[in-house]
Amino acid sequence: MPYQQIINDIYHQIKSGGNIGLAASYIPELDRVDDERFGVHLITCDRQEFGTGDRYVKFSIQSIAKVLSLCLAYKLLGAKVWERVGVEPSGSSFNSLIQLEYDNGIPRNPFINGGALVVADMLVSAFKEPEKEFLQFIHDINGNTAINYNKSIAESEKAVGYRNIAICNFIKSYNNIYNSPQRVLDFYFTMCSLQMTCQELAQSFLFFADDNFRNVHGQQIVNLSQAKRMNALMQTCGFYDESGEFSFTVGLPGKSGVGGGIITIFPDKYSIAVWSPKLNTKGNSYRGIKFLELFTTRTESSIF
Numbered sequence: 001m002p003y004q005q006i007i008n009d010i011y012h013q014i015k016s017g018g019n020i021g022l023a024a025s026y027i028p029e030l031d032r033v034d035d036e037r038f039g040v041h042l043i044t045c046d047r048q049e050f051g052t053g054d055r056y057v058k059f060s061i062q063s064i065a066k067v068l069s070l071c072l073a074y075k076l077l078g079a080k081v082w083e084r085v086g087v088e089p090s091g092s093s094f095n096s097l098i099q100l101e102y103d104n105g106i107p108r109n110p111f112i113n114g115g116a117l118v119v120a121d122m123l124v125s126a127f128k129e130p131e132k133e134f135l136q137f138i139h140d141i142n143g144n145t146a147i148n149y150n151k152s153i154a155e156s157e158k159a160v161g162y163r164n165i166a167i168c169n170f171i172k173s174y175n176n177i178y179n180s181p182q183r184v185l186d187f188y189f190t191m192c193s194l195q196m197t198c199q200e201l202a203q204s205f206l207f208f209a210d211d212n213f214r215n216v217h218g219q220q221i222v223n224l225s226q227a228k229r230m231n232a233l234m235q236t237c238g239f240y241d242e243s244g245e246f247s248f249t250v251g252l253p254g255k256s257g258v259g260g261g262i263i264t265i266f267p268d269k270y271s272i273a274v275w276s277p278k279l280n281t282k283g284n285s286y287r288g289i290k291f292l293e294l295f296t297t298r299t300e301s302s303i304f
């Protein structure tokens, strides 16, 4: 499959069209990013790499980090995780409060903010220094110890994170946050500020696609059952209330972040990261989704 040619063709086609949407401005530091940035990087399971554009530029992976924090919590705690967070698509926005009351403080899934805060709480309970341990996990997966948090983005979000503060306190009122909300929020904002390039992101997620769930250096990260569940969650809940649409048009598991990044997995074939900061109304990268729709169509990539 001539991946490089197809990536180039689609990249230029999209770049010459309109760049619709708005970068996330509710996190002031994210609003400062050049919203014309556009990068793509793909790694196949036999470790060939292809890509174009701003694929070596760092960006804030934001909610994409929720997949990795869940992965770490799941490895540590096993099925106990599902006692405190559900596995159903929410059908509502990532920062919605409404369902939490109906669901008695058990968030619908680990990728909406409430669910990710409960998972963050699990890691705060599990580790003395969760920020350090989580970063270590990322380094173990990726092998690149230069990957780090961006303190100014974390601080910027923390200073105006009223809605997440409300969500965390609300869940605490149902006794589903065990630590102090402030400590959990601090870890959550830091975790979301993780920076990667498209190449690093595609590398980091390759183990979800690998037939033996090995990272780029050949170490097995999860087992078959864990990979199955994580990929299922990305398929059904990775794009908030656009998860059905993403499944319909792209047909692969994936996860988005408000930094404009999207990671997508094709089991046994490849992982692909796309980054373009302008978001659609659901908070997902406009060009990112467009690119993946065209790419999976041209390459006939689908799990279905």
Ligand SMILES: NC(=O)CC[C@H](N)C(=O)O
Pocket (backbone or CB within 6 Å): 061, 062, 063, 064, 094, 095, 113, 157, 164, 189, 192, 256, 257, 258, 259, 283
């Ligand atoms: N969708 C996202 O990427 C949201 C993450 C962001 N840190 C928030 O909590 O609002």
